[in-house]
């Protein structure tokens with residue numbers, strides 16, 4: 001990937017204990033995110049997107065592999081150093097009301113991170129909060145409101161204000177739009193893009209809305225059962241998806257058709273997603289893949305480069 | 321096609337501690353026999369309430385001051401609870417929006433599909449069990465005999481949703497109300513559920529109302545679309561007219577908010593502002609404060625639904641102008 005790397009995730013894995021078994025949530029994942037750019041992560045529910053997002057922010061400890069952020073190996077930092085680094089890495093997630101402190105005003109909610117990191121006196125902090133609220137399209141007067149008095153879209157703006165008040169370098173947006181109406185999703189997406197341009201922010205943008213991911217991302221990673229099965233610049237991935245799962249995923253997006261005759265046939269991927277506790281042999285997608293042959297059932301595909309910055313974990317990538 | 325359900329001039333209000341919510345404000349539309357009708361609109365527009373209030377499936381803080389809802393010629397709003405109970409779940413199947421409202425976490429899924437059949441005395445236990453297994457198979461669940469005995473938490477989201485469809489279809493209803501049946505699902509799983517649902521409905525010649533906020537879903541599976549905003553119907557159109565000739569500024573705003581692959585690199589044009597909270601029933605057009613075309617008249621005078629063609633109605637004072645400019 002071009003540009004200075006801000007985040008470098010190398011061979012990261014994470015499994016959870018479930019009773020006596022192990023659930024493999026993220027498996028040997030690597031990517032590099034250049035500063036000022038956005039990596040979109042898509043994939044079925046349970047494919048490991050949120051877990052990967054949390055690993056990248058060191059909110060979860062990986063079983064193996066490493067995360068390098070802004071030149072620092074996160075696992076080698078002391079707790080204190082890590083806490084200081086947290087200022088530069090923020091998380092925005094789906095349910096703003098659950099994430100905000102409901103008993104505090106909007107102003108206090110946005111100010112809290114400044115207080116935690118001991119930044120400025122009250123007057124200075126208040127000024128920054130007001131500026132930030134205005135920047136995300138709210139008014140100063142909203143500072144005195146309580147979160148429940150705001151609409152879902154306004155609450156999400158408060159979350160964004162709170163995440164950005166410390167001027168972070170990296171923001172992980174985990175389903176940050178999912179709870180919002182379409183018209184409001186577009187507003188928030190627009191805001192995220194403007195803020196990115198202004199502040200040279202990097203985003204990891206996780207969403208099950210593929211079109212939102214396509215819109216905002218410079219890079220797209222497609223996850224299936226804990227692995228990134230395809231990773232490419234967004235334009236290239238949209239133009240020539242190469243993993244059979246990626247193809248199925250993008251084929252299933254329902255756009256407004258050109259005409260009644262051009263409507264989707266609703267051709268579904270056969271079968272069900274396998275359990276991350278009892279993973280398939282060989283290629284993890286072979287149980288549902290239209291191209292699968294004997295080799296796929298036994299041999300795990302290694303990443304193939306179909307172009308210099310486009311990698312695909314399929315035995316047939318680039319051939320069909 | 322004759323009307324299976326005909327809703328006229330429906331009003332629904334909710335008492336809340338802070339005041340009265342005017343959720344539905346004079347809604348009229350019909351559901352024709354055999355069709356797939358899409359009820360489209362953003363959160364709070366009154367989609368769920370317009371249908372579920374007819375079956376008394378909304379909170380008991382609801383009142384219906386006005387309206388009729390003829391189902392096969394009989395007014396649902398005049399029915400006694402006892403009579404309504406025979407309609408609910410037997411003649412009309414409902415797939416609920418709220419996943420947790422849909423299934424009992426402590427009951428095996430097969431049993432939950434048998435329940436409505438037993439409740440309505442459709443058949444005996446052995447037969448209900450046989451039909452439930454058949455339904456699971458029809459819904460494409462792998463190994464239906466085994467799934468019969470599983471609990472909801474053991475299933476994936478997509479499988480749970482298909483179990484809910486099976487429950488709603490257990491008594492072979494004439495009308496199926498599917499409230500956002502795929503909203504919580506991933507794209508691939510959504511396609512699977514929609515395709516299973518469509519086949520099952522076609523096999524039974526079942527009339528279906530699909531409540532959704534997703535333009536892609538509505539335009540790809542429905543025959544006709546009703547657009548709601550602020551507890552009012554904004555536009556009604558056959559799907560081909562909806563695709564090519566929508567003429568309500570709100571519908572156009574929805575369409576331009578929808579992201580597609582084609583948008584990459586293009587600026588977004590979201591509808592400004594937020595949806596209104598209905599502490600009063602709207603005096604003028606409910607969309608007026610967000611509408612780029614609003615004029616004085618829009619604020620003071622409620623636009624009624626007017627036909628633009630035999631199969632296309634619009635509630636906007638400026639519908640003709642919009643229609644002319646859209647082409």
Ligand SMILES: Nc1ncnc2c1ncn2[C@@H]1O[C@H](COP(=O)(O)OP(=O)(O)OP(=O)(O)O)[C@@H](O)[C@H]1O
Pocket residue numbers: 016017018023024025043044045046047048049050051052208276
């Ligand atoms: N703390 C945990 N303990 C046990 N299992 C977990 C834990 N957190 C996540 N998992 C499991 O790890 C897998 C990956 O979960 P994750 O939340 O990362 O998926 P996701 O792609 O974000 O899904 P969604 O789209 O539903 O948010 C899932 O099977 C999930 O059940």
Ligand SMILES: Nc1ncnc2c1ncn2[C@@H]1O[C@H](COP(=O)(O)OP(=O)(O)OP(=O)(O)O)[C@@H](O)[C@H]1O
Pocket residue numbers: 334335336341343361362363364365366367368369370378379380381417533598
């Ligand atoms: N039990 C209730 N008590 C009070 N208000 C209610 C109740 N049920 C619904 N409402 C209100 O009625 C209005 C219409 O709600 P409805 O559920 O029909 O919206 P919807 O179009 O289905 O939206 P969504 O996409 O969010 O499901 C909303 O303002 C909602 O808050």
Ligand code: SF4
Pocket residue numbers: 568569570605606607608609611612613614615618623635636637638639
């Ligand atoms: S009636 Fe007026 S405010 Fe309402 S949609 Fe039409 S132009 Fe806009």
Ligand SMILES: [Mg+2]
Pocket residue numbers: 049050051174
């Ligand atoms: Mg997640």
Ligand SMILES: [Mg+2]
Pocket residue numbers: 367368369417499
């Ligand atoms: Mg609803």
